[in-house]
Amino acid sequence: MKTAEEILxxxxxxLPEAGVELVLNPSPSAQHSLRLDPAHAVAVASFLRDDxxxxxxxxxxxxxxxxxxxxxxEKVKVTKVVDGADTAVEETVKRVEPGYLEAVYHLFSMKHAxxxxxxxxxxxxRTINRTDQVELPSLTPVWRSAEFQEREIFDxxxxxxxxxxxxRRILMWDGFEDHPMRRxxxxxxxxxxxxxxxxxxxKRTAEHxxxxxx
Amino acid sequence: xxxxxxxxxxxxxxxxxxGDELLEVAMGPHxxxxxxxxxxxxxxxxxxxxxxxxxxxxxxxxxxxxAETASYLAAMPYTDRLDYFCSLTNNWAYALAVEKLAGLExxxxxxYIRVITAELTRIQNHASAIGFxxxxxGASGTPLMYAFREREKILDLFEELTGSRxxxxxxxxxxxxxxxxxxxxxxxxxxxxxLPQFIxxxxxxxxxxxxxxxxxxxxGVLKPDLAVNAGITGPMLRAAGVNYDIRKVDHYGIYDRFKxxxxxxxxxxxxxxxxxxxLEARESVEILKxxxxxxxAGPIMDPKSKIRGFRPKVGEAYGRIEAPKGELGFYLxxxxxxxxYRYRVRPPSLINLTVLEDMCLGQNVADVVLIFGxxxxxxxxxxx
Numbered sequence: 001m002k003t004a005e006e007i008l009x010x011x012x013x014x015l016p017e018a019g020v021e022l023v024l025n026p027s028p029s030a031q032h033s034l035r036l037d038p039a040h041a042v043a044v045a046s047f048l049r050d051d052x053x054x055x056x057x058x059x060x061x062x063x064x065x066x067x068x069x070x071x072x073x074e075k076v077k078v079t080k081v082v083d084g085a086d087t088a089v090e091e092t093v094k095r096v097e098p099g100y101l102e103a104v105y106h107l108f109s110m111k112h113a114x115x116x117x118x119x120x121x122x123x124x125x126r127t128i129n130r131t132d133q134v135e136l137p138s139l140t141p142v143w144r145s146a147e148f149q150e151r152e153i154f155d156x157x158x159x160x161x162x163x164x165x166x167x168r169r170i171l172m173w174d175g176f177e178d179h180p181m182r183r184x185x186x187x188x189x190x191x192x193x194x195x196x197x198x199x200x201x202x203k204r205t206a207e208h209x210x211x212x213x214x
Numbered sequence: 215x216x217x218x219x220x221x222x223x224x225x226x227x228x229x230x231x232x233g234d235e236l237l238e239v240a241m242g243p244h245x246x247x248x249x250x251x252x253x254x255x256x257x258x259x260x261x262x263x264x265x266x267x268x269x270x271x272x273x274x275x276x277x278x279x280x281a282e283t284a285s286y287l288a289a290m291p292y293t294d295r296l297d298y299f300c301s302l303t304n305n306w307a308y309a310l311a312v313e314k315l316a317g318l319e320x321x322x323x324x325x326y327i328r329v330i331t332a333e334l335t336r337i338q339n340h341a342s343a344i345g346f347x348x349x350x351x352g353a354s355g356t357p358l359m360y361a362f363r364e365r366e367k368i369l370d371l372f373e374e375l376t377g378s379r380x381x382x383x384x385x386x387x388x389x390x391x392x393x394x395x396x397x398x399x400x401x402x403x404x405x406x407x408x409l410p411q412f413i414x415x416x417x418x419x420x421x422x423x424x425x426x427x428x429x430x431x432x433x434g435v436l437k438p439d440l441a442v443n444a445g446i447t448g449p450m451l452r453a454a455g456v457n458y459d460i461r462k463v464d465h466y467g468i469y470d471r472f473k474x475x476x477x478x479x480x481x482x483x484x485x486x487x488x489x490x491x492x493l494e495a496r497e498s499v500e501i502l503k504x505x506x507x508x509x510x511a512g513p514i515m516d517p518k519s520k521i522r523g524f525r526p527k528v529g530e531a532y533g534r535i536e537a538p539k540g541e542l543g544f545y546l547x548x549x550x551x552x553x554x555y556r557y558r559v560r561p562p563s564l565i566n567l568t569v570l571e572d573m574c575l576g577q578n579v580a581d582v583v584l585i586f587g588x589x590x591x592x593x594x595x596x597x598x
Contacts, residue, residue: 027529027548028317046219057442058458061532061543061560106532106545106560110442110456113463120532141221145445147568148270156276165223171271171597180276 004032007121010054011044018044023124033104033122038136041125042163045142048107048121056121059143061106062150064157066182068130069099101127101159103136105146127159130182138164156181222443224572227264234259241582243272249346250593254570254582261578266571270564273597281557286312286387286524289557294381296559297595299339302331302372303537305385310466311533311544316519316526318388324514325468327390329505330402331375331382332467332535333498337409338365339538340449340491340498341416343590347488348420350587351429357420364412367405374398388519399509406502413495421492430484434573434585437482444568448540449494450589453479453486460536467535472501484588491590525552539563539590559598563591 004022011020011034019037036044048056072095080089106120127134138161140146150161151170158179161167169176178185229236242253251272257265277296281289293308294301306328313320320328345361369379374395376382384391420426436446441454451458459476461469477493479486526548534543540562547556566589573585 025529025531027315027527027531029314029529029531031314031531050219059445060534060541061545061558063545063556063558063560065547065556104545106543110458113458122532142219143445144222144440144443144568145565147444148564156278169271171274171276173271181279 004034004121007048007054008034010051011047014047014051015040015043020044029119031119031122033124035124035126038125041123041137042139042142045105045123045139048123049142055109055111056107058108058110059105059139059145060108060120061104062139062146062153063104064153064159064181065102065104066130066157067099067102068183070097071095072097099130101130101134101157103150103153103159105139105143130158134158135160135162137162138167140164155179158182222440224575227259227575229259229264230262236264239579243269249587249591250596252593252596254586256574256579256582258579261580263574263577263579263582266574266582268567268570270597273593275598277598278557278559282554285552286526286554287521289554290386291381291383293559294383295594296561296598297537297539297542297563297592298380299342299592300335300538301380301382302335302376302384303535303542305382306332306467307533307535307537307542308544309385309387310535311531311546312387312526314533315529315531315546315548316387316524318516318519320389320467320516321513322468322510323512324389326505326509327394327514328385328467329469329472330502330509331372331384333502333505334368334371334402334405336498336538337495338368339590340495341365341412343538344416344420344488344491347484347584347587347590348426350583351426353425357416360412360416360419364409367408371398371402371405374401386515386519386521387524388516390514393514399506402502403506406499406506409499409502410496413492413499417492421489426488427485429581429584430488430588432481433484433577433581434588435481435483436569436573440569440572441482444572445565446540446569447562448536448538448566448590449487449490450540450566452476453490454482455479460534460541464534466533469501472504474498474501484584487588487590523552525550530556534560537562539592539595540566559595561595561598563589563593563595564597567591567596 008020008022018040021035023033023035025032048054074093075090076093077088078091079086103125105123108120125136136159138150140150150164153159154167155169155172156179237258239256240253241256243251253269255267256263281292293304296304341361341364345358348357372382373379376384436454438454438456441451455478457476457478474497477490479490528548528550530547532545534541542562543560545558546554549555574582
């Protein structure tokens, strides 16, 4: 199995225009990942699948991750004019890192299964934000195994996969509006609530009884 | 870029005669053959299936979200409820992912216990899967009850070891929860010694059975290239002839120490899936025999592992095992706190259903039940 760096080099060689970035993983698992730029993701994915040397023909896992925007406080050194002289002053600056949604794919090779596998090849893609620009290219045309999993990501995280053959909710019902796996998701007070004719019926019953009694 | 690469889609089928009307049937959600609550929206041209759309979610409880709001340890008993037939392999997959995330080692003795419990789980799962398949074929009761008789013996062992027959909650990150009870290994040996006879009996009853052959050979065929592209794993993939067993590929645990073969099918039909399960159960017996011979003494937990207040370093890990139904993987992201930032289950049952439509198209509606049964799913894992 090749390391993430070697795969990155292979992609750069075959598809020089594609933006691919190595994302290091500090945990002991050392499963580093490659971040694809969405515009070239399908081309890179089909290269990874069809390249005879890599032959990553098996997309095992596809999932989403929600990274909400977070406030970062940083100490910045600023030169200010204090009493007519330039002095370096430390200032705390609050900055909001914009949030995004991420799709993560874990690839293996069944063709080269006999090779020692160090770990999965991990692909990641980011949306521009979490609200209105949540499109990513679907990798289902390349790996059919992503079909239900991308539907699940769409359902639970709200990433819209362009080019997916059948993008519908899969676990929640069609009328459901939110995306439950997002970090800021708030459960409804009452899942069972649905508008019924109850009040109306009770009112009519009361009227009816009143009429009968009167 | 133009789609120069090959894409695998199910064919769009038309009624056999122009102007024919299709009959739309909702199979399920409460249908005895759906193994739970699951629906297939089927369009029929006479008896022939021309469209099939699976509908999920009836058992959805957002397992992943529950686990993300709880500690790493608290997610362990929840994993039992994924594929409730195989709680011990679920435990193992989760424990393996956490061990990768935190860099924990598992002591020898615990590795052996894990292999023994996992292979027992595999045998009882395959036995029941065959039993259910035959039940759906109309062999009312007998094969299933034989399978359950054997399964009971294995569940008794689990109960003695873990305190529970199905919700075992036995493994921990870096080992196992409790030491083996006295004499447990001898009881396992007795059960394992009886298993070949049970498998022989099952084969004598079923393998050459005319009805089984007539209904399953050439039905629900899955081609190997589609199986690979659609991420099919487990007995279904190997029945299609693809040699991919994670025990052999990843060498997780201590599987490289045991001699066993990976049975492969030729046709990828229901009969092959049945046969692969029988043969895999036989190989599991072989693994069990080898594992039981040399269970070492020693600790069952990595002394470094800290069960309570467990906070792995920032990072992520994907760990997977060969569960009885296919590749069961867990993907975890840690942000350094006590509960996982992201907890993802890669469910073999759900992903193996990706090709359900491809296998059913053109078949009779009665065969849909069999094809679905031969996939071997548990809805607790499909919907999570």
